[in-house]
Amino acid sequence: DQQVKQNSPSLSVQEGRISILNCDYTNSMFDYFLWYKKYPAEGPTFLISISSIKDKNEDGRFTVFLNKSAKHLSLHIVPSQPGDSAVYFCAAGSHNQGGKLIFGQGTELSVKP
């Protein structure tokens, strides 16, 4: 029962171009969504979040889009930098679940100079 899915295990992008990472979910009870970034041998680091009442949230080079009708969210990174190379996880939760998050499988982003 994979409630949060990231169907692309990897993505390769040229430096300076846009990176788009996708995530689909099945549970309509989720009311917030987050993206985490993970480097090898480190724990995941919180990147950006969005409430289910919004369809977009922007923070510098990072923008998260939410399409509730399609149960789909995406993370855009513009412009991509080599330091962005990492594994990106999307996660979802609901306010009545005490902060418990359901994570996708992750997408490994490689930004080439």
Added chain:
Amino acid sequence: DTGVSQNPRHKITKRGQNVTFRCDPISEHNRLYWYRQTLGQGPEFLTYFQNEAQLEKSRLLSDRFSAERPKGSFSTLEIQRTEQGDSAMYLCASSRERGRGFYGYTFGSGTRLTVV
């Protein structure tokens, strides 16, 4: 803010042995979570505490697993009679309860367990 600290970073143990991991959360955070991550997968929720109370346990947490958070500070995760399938990265995270705020909690670097 010294971050979330986990010890040890790596643990190799023989099948059947017991292991215990420790997590020290960010001091003002009242919520503490344990997750497990295997290769190619995202973190999977195991359990969480609010202060010293364990509020939820995943069905992934078999009877061989036990977690404690005495006095609402650090937490320990013990695995008894380890099996090879227990080999994974065990991640601890903490957050401050913020009502209906976002739960972008802080993860530690994890403890990598290898059962041989």
